[in-house]
Amino acid sequence: xxxLGLGGWAILVLAAIFFITPLVMTATFSFWEGxxxxxxxxYRILLHSPKLFESAWLSIQLSLASVLALLVLLVPxxxxxxLYAPRLRPVFEFMATLPFVVPAIALxxxxxxxxxxxxxxxxxxxxxxxxxxxxxxxxxxxAIDVGLKSxxxxxxxxxxxxxxxxxxxxxRLVVLPSLRSAMLGSALLTLAVVFGEFTFANVLLFHTYAVxxxxxxxxxxxxxxxxxxxxxxxxxxxxxxxxxxxxGRRPAVGGR
Numbered sequence: 001x002x003x004l005g006l007g008g009w010a011i012l013v014l015a016a017i018f019f020i021t022p023l024v025m026t027a028t029f030s031f032w033e034g035x036x037x038x039x040x041x042x043y044r045i046l047l048h049s050p051k052l053f054e055s056a057w058l059s060i061q062l063s064l065a066s067v068l069a070l071l072v073l074l075v076p077x078x079x080x081x082x083l084y085a086p087r088l089r090p091v092f093e094f095m096a097t098l099p100f101v102v103p104a105i106a107l108x109x110x111x112x113x114x115x116x117x118x119x120x121x122x123x124x125x126x127x128x129x130x131x132x133x134x135x136x137x138x139x140x141x142x143a144i145d146v147g148l149k150s151x152x153x154x155x156x157x158x159x160x161x162x163x164x165x166x167x168x169x170x171x172r173l174v175v176l177p178s179l180r181s182a183m184l185g186s187a188l189l190t191l192a193v194v195f196g197e198f199t200f201a202n203v204l205l206f207h208t209y210a211v212x213x214x215x216x217x218x219x220x221x222x223x224x225x226x227x228x229x230x231x232x233x234x235x236x237x238x239x240x241x242x243x244x245x246x247x248g249r250r251p252a253v254g255g256r
Contacts, residue, residue, distance in 0.1 A: 023232050030225035042222040052227075055212035058125055062208065063194040066132040067187045070140045073133075075183065078144055079175060082153050096141035099134045104199040107131060112204070128208075131200045136190035143189060147182020151175075184241070192238035196231050 031038040046052050081088050099107070108131055121127050153175065160170035176183075198210035213231070217224030 027229045042226045055209045059209035063191045065129045125206045132194045139189040140186035143186035147179045151178045188238040188241045192235045
């Protein structure tokens with residue numbers, strides 16, 4: 001800690017002020033009841049609103065479905081790429097970076113025009129899983145890529161095959177348990193990102209948690225501030241989960 005020096009500590013303090021001050025001010029405003037009075041009226045009103053729980057439950061379902069889609073499609077593809085097609089890494093990197101470059105409004109417009117999909121999906125809230133997949137792709141890709149780089153995948157595969165195990169058994173019994181922390185980290189990051197997403201849901205007219213915050217903010221800003229604080233806390237909890245999981249013991253390769 002002494003290596004930081006005075007300048008390092010000053011930067012850390014300024015960064016903490018920069019990130020914490022908006023949250024503290026928002027939380028303070030959420031307790032404001034007019035004049036000099038502060039209380040929990042905004043939170044009590046929200047707890048009696050059925051739309052809050054409906055929108056939050058919808059966002060939770062969409063978040064979990066997006067996480068499942070990312071893990072089911074991305075993990076096998078990345079394992080295959082690392083084992084058999086390392087030359088495809090630039091393609092994967094490009095695909096994982098693209099959602100940062102393309103604006104959300106352009107992405108949802110393109111998907112609406114090009115992706116007609118099955119009839120049982122179009123028109124339902126779970127259609128949002130398609131754009132949410134691309135929204136969470138950069139975060140899930142980076143987390144899983146770090147996990148794959150932390151293990152010697154080639155050596156593990158060769159050792160398993162030399163013992164007579166099939167590739168499926170190696171992936172199921174060795175590789176996936178070694179990637180547990182990376183997959184959980186990618187899941188938490190995706191949950192935090194998808195739960196607070198607004199543009200896709202608003203354009204496609206689905207009433208998610210973020211859309212509900214915007215709707216409440218048009219006539220009661222203190223209640224919107226209370227919802228925003230809850231969203232902040234959920235995001236921070238997910239980030240803390242990533243840090244805790246990332247600090248866990250990594251599996252050893254070639255020994256105990």
